[in-house]
Amino acid sequence: MNTYIAILRGINVGGKRMIKMNALKQLFASLGFSNIETYIQSGNVFFQCKKTNEEKLAATIAKEIENIFSFDVPTIVKNIEDLKQIITNNPFTKDKKKLLEYFHVTFLATAPAKENIDSITKLDFGDDAFVILDKAAYLYCPNSYSNSKLTNGFFENKLKVVATTRNWKTCNELVNIAERIMK
Numbered sequence: 001m002n003t004y005i006a007i008l009r010g011i012n013v014g015g016k017r018m019i020k021m022n023a024l025k026q027l028f029a030s031l032g033f034s035n036i037e038t039y040i041q042s043g044n045v046f047f048q049c050k051k052t053n054e055e056k057l058a059a060t061i062a063k064e065i066e067n068i069f070s071f072d073v074p075t076i077v078k079n080i081e082d083l084k085q086i087i088t089n090n091p092f093t094k095d096k097k098k099l100l101e102y103f104h105v106t107f108l109a110t111a112p113a114k115e116n117i118d119s120i121t122k123l124d125f126g127d128d129a130f131v132i133l134d135k136a137a138y139l140y141c142p143n144s145y146s147n148s149k150l151t152n153g154f155f156e157n158k159l160k161v162v163a164t165t166r167n168w169k170t171c172n173e174l175v176n177i178a179e180r181i182m183k
Helices: 021-030 054-069 080-088 114-121 152-159 168-182
Strands: 002-008 034-039 044-049 075-079 103-108 129-133 136-140 163-167
Touching: 002 054, 002 080, 002 163, 002 168, 021 034, 021 044, 021 054, 034 168, 044 168, 054 075, 075 080, 075 103, 080 103, 080 168, 103 152, 103 168, 114 152, 152 163, 163 168
Parallel strands: none
Antiparallel strands: 002 044, 002 075, 034 044, 103 136, 103 163, 129 136
16 A cells, blocks of 8 residues: 545635545545544645545546536645655755745646746745745745745646645655655
8 A cells, every 4th residue: 555645725714615534535435545643624635545646636626626516726736755755855955044934845746847937036025935846836925925926826827737835844844744654
């Protein structure tokens, strides 16, 4: 069995698109997944199943959420080794002047086309910075992510891929949970 994480965007935020974690676990169990565990209410679900394509898993989960809860939830699935690699590859961690509490990772469902990346690298985002590597956009937002223009919507619109963001503390906790589950 392989361990995966489904990273759901926009559930349980501002009283909209509400899904209780027990209901989410039941949904995942109904899909035949095992060892299901959630982390915080914002839609981080660990599960195990036979090795399969992450994009197909994401589509299956998103479709079932829509069937049961009647709303669309963008869903990204990563295997745990990819999640660990994304954390390890954060280029901002090499700069000791940058404070960890301003780091975020925008997970991308697929690697964006080079021309789409090129179209945004020349734009001015003030003190905010980003680096895109494969299926992750690494963000540094020293004036708060909530004040940044580097939103999920921005990346989805410009890169033409599904995106969802987690702060650095959550990203690291996701790796810790994954390692515990895999033991």
